[in-house]
Amino acid sequence: MRKPLVAGNWKMHTDSSQAQDLASSIVSRVSSVTDVEVVLCPPFVWLERVAKLVEETGILVGAQDTFWEDWGAYTGEISPLQLSEMCSYVIVGHSERRHIIGETDEIVARKARAVARAGMVPILAVGELEQEYKEGISKEIVSNQLSAVLADGWDHEIVIAYEPVWAIGTGLAASAQYAQDMAAFIREQLSSYGLNQERVRILYGGSVNRGNFKEFIEQKDIDGALVGGASLKAEEFAELVMMASPAMVD
Numbered sequence: 001m002r003k004p005l006v007a008g009n010w011k012m013h014t015d016s017s018q019a020q021d022l023a024s025s026i027v028s029r030v031s032s033v034t035d036v037e038v039v040l041c042p043p044f045v046w047l048e049r050v051a052k053l054v055e056e057t058g059i060l061v062g063a064q065d066t067f068w069e070d071w072g073a074y075t076g077e078i079s080p081l082q083l084s085e086m087c088s089y090v091i092v093g094h095s096e097r098r099h100i101i102g103e104t105d106e107i108v109a110r111k112a113r114a115v116a117r118a119g120m121v122p123i124l125a126v127g128e129l130e131q132e133y134k135e136g137i138s139k140e141i142v143s144n145q146l147s148a149v150l151a152d153g154w155d156h157e158i159v160i161a162y163e164p165v166w167a168i169g170t171g172l173a174a175s176a177q178y179a180q181d182m183a184a185f186i187r188e189q190l191s192s193y194g195l196n197q198e199r200v201r202i203l204y205g206g207s208v209n210r211g212n213f214k215e216f217i218e219q220k221d222i223d224g225a226l227v228g229g230a231s232l233k234a235e236e237f238a239e240l241v242m243m244a245s246p247a248m249v250d
């Protein structure tokens, strides 16, 4: 069985004391839950602080991005090897990086490979824009985004986060049925690249909150969530973790 995973993407939020308070509050609420993998992805500058706070709690830390080279003259960039001292996961290909910063599929693929090479697990974010959704080409878009990373062969652990861009930060989550349909499609694609698709965890992301998460986590092919806004509220984030826990649902 795939272990559920609930990851909080804090994006560019929190000052140092907010980051400290948020992480401590999450630790006190969820460290007794052992059947859900909980991953906190704070901004780079608070990674070390959050990593210390969650030490020995079972909660893991992830970065929101990385550079693709290990070392060198790359002013302002952060190496996957530097991150690997404190992170277990790295988000790559988030839509805000694809569409605001202009990252291409090729860049995302390099980053994913660099994360795996450094011994961490990429959380590969994929998803279509609103216009693409309206045109009915969501599967084609997601298939291209997956292919860029996986088509040359992939033999590391990977997590896929399906985040339709139109659902991110809008309060308008996809329907659970639509998300399940896309997750099932992603699983099919994974198997076409020779991955043991039964093992790969697929998360849904986009306006997940305490009111809608239960429906998502009940879907056969959805193993958790990549949470933005609701991950900044310790109480709500902890509730999401509880909802994902098989022991607490039984």
Ligand SMILES: O=C(CO)COP(=O)(O)O
Residues within 6 Å of the ligand: 009, 094, 163, 167, 168, 169, 170, 171, 205, 206, 207, 208, 226, 227, 228, 229, 230
């Ligand atoms: O982008 C997201 C997580 O990476 C989702 O953000 P929201 O949960 O705020 O919609």
